[in-house]
Amino acid sequence: MSETEDIRGGVHKSTQHDSAIKHVVGDAVFIDDMPNLPETQEVALLLSPHAHANILSIDTSKAEACTGVAAVITANDIPGVNDIAPVFSDEPVLAGALVEYAGQPIAAIAADNYDNAFAAIGTIKVIYEELPAVLSIQEAWDKGQFTYEPPKIESGDAEKAIKDADFVVNGEISCGGQDHFYLESQIALAIPGEGPDILIYSSTQHPTEVQHGVSRVLGINQNDVTVEVRRMGGAFGGKESQSTIVGAIASLLAYKCRKPVKLRLRRDEDMTATGKRHDFLFKYKVGFNSTGKIEGAIIDMAARSGNVADLSAGVIGRALCHGDNAYFIPHTLFRGWPCKTNTVSNTAFRGFGSPQGMLAIETIIEHLAVELKMPVEKIRSVNWYGTDDKNVTPYGQTVSDNIMPEIVDRLASEVDLPSRRKAIDKYNASHETLKKGIAMMPVKFGISFNAPALNQAGALVHVYTDGSVH
Known part of the structure; x- marks a missing residue:
């Protein structure tokens, strides 16, 4: 940098958002846009069809023999603790003996492409014992x-x-x-490193929580888990704790097959399986x-x-x-x-x-x-x-800083709220079907x-x- 060249982002300087132009022209790189590493596997999930049921047995033998399949996991394959609770405990990443909502993940398959993973999911046999469900x-x-x-x-x-x-x-x-309906659905790319190390690209609002959750289910130290977040395609709260589920499943599969694993929820799965x-x-x-x-x-x-x-x-x-x-x-x-x-x-x-x-x-x-x-x-x-x-x-x-009465009166005066209400009343009196309204709400x-x-x-x-x- 020359002595006469301004420092980008200097004090009191207006600075454009790093990704502004990239977002507008479509050049911003999200996780699903990243070029796949060699041998990257894609994931399909088996979700529960029942709101409440005991899982009596799971047979994954046919799925394991399907074309392109690199790894199949259930709760029994978790080497650490089957718990990704952000505050309390006993919140499983995969259902173990009990299913508690329709759409709860039960098993996951990593294969050389999504179609093969999806086809293999259909071969998993689960025997359930349905239980009464509380839905309201x-x-x-x-x-x-x-x-x-x-x-x-x-x-x-x-x-x-x-x-x-x-x-x-x-x-x-x-x-x-x-539903949050973020443009980019839940996604994570897990890349196993040397020894216990694992790198996770996650679309998350809370990378530390993903790190904690992954270390818990894998049974490794938190410093063995690196989580990177460049950008998210929306979140609105939906990727604060829920992204840990996706990161954990991708990591479990990557650990088992020792290959990069990408889990991207399709929109219907995302809306069914997440809060x-x-x-x-x-x-x-x-x-x-x-x-x-x-x-x-x-x-x-x-x-x-x-x-x-x-x-x-x-x-x-x-x-x-x-x-x-x-x-x-x-x-x-x-x-x-x-x-x-x-x-x-x-x-x-x-x-x-x-x-x-x-x-x-x-x-x-x-x-x-x-x-x-x-x-x-x-x-x-x-x-x-x-x-x-x-x-x-x-x-x-x-x-200690209450300006509510003042600001409400001032706003009502500046927008001439009484006149607006009279105009709306007049409009509504002459229209049978289409009606208008106006309100001012303190917060x-x-x-x-x-x-x-x-x-x-x-x-x-x-x-x-x-x-x-x-």
Whole structure:
């Protein structure tokens, strides 16, 4: 670099994203775009057709003899521990004696191409003993089936406050989940090295978790596992813990056949075998006065955790911490219910429980507005968090920078919300089928993790002798 040449990315310099042009013109290299190494094997999975069943036997002998097959694995072939749980334990990468959701991976085959692997999967014989399946949140809740100890947040005496209140409402609401539908499906390329070393190219948001999971199932040290992530074709939470499943299966096969192994889930497999956003069922009881001020609230938040806990503790924890949204509620009892169902374990998704928690309290605010025949904005305004008082959340945090009342009023004024509403009312009055609407929604969003130890990060920065930085 010459003395007159500017350093790329210097302080106070505008810098283009490294991959901006590559993404636009299609030159960005994702894992499936990487040229295959010699003898790279591709993978097909055997997924359970049953939501709940005992596995009585698995016969892979015909599959092992199929054309092009390099390795076949079941839970019995795992040299380490069949557990990739990110928080708790006992969350298998391959089903052992028990299947707990339709789509759960049972076996995997690596072959010289995907067609041969897929054909060999069809020759595996599994004998199941079907068991009753719990498929709904309500059924699991009624039976007391949970993936971990149900949490709660309690402040004051909600039962007494509701009993003493002028008015009381009860209600319930549910919300569904969504698939992440990232453009690049789950994928990993595992390359065995010398001795126990293994290199994994993974489309993951959490390379450390992939490293930990792979070391656990292979029974090797974490420093034997290297995980590289150049870029992802979308994730939205879906590749935080779920990518460990894919990385672990690819690694197990690579270890067994001592060849590079690539596992790319086809879209239908990806949507069947991996988790989604948690769907919730909320039930509430709220006491309030004639102005709409909430005196006490009990909110039960039952979430579909799925067959295992995965990241449900964090998701439900954040839902509980957003059950107040932007409102001061002096007496609260928020209870979380991580319902264990025979469905795929739900996982991280943008918002991580916060949207669900806010949905519950905003439903309550609108319910109160209907009961009192008052504008919803009026109900919100009498319940806002304060600045000098009424500023402590149910979980004990002081709201120190509250600009919600000011920003809501300012936004409504600047966009002339009353006039817009009148125009919409006029439009709707003259149209039978097509209707319009407008809403303004406050959001108090926690940007940190509930576990303080997670609120940190590190970076390794290389500054070279020519002044360039990597």
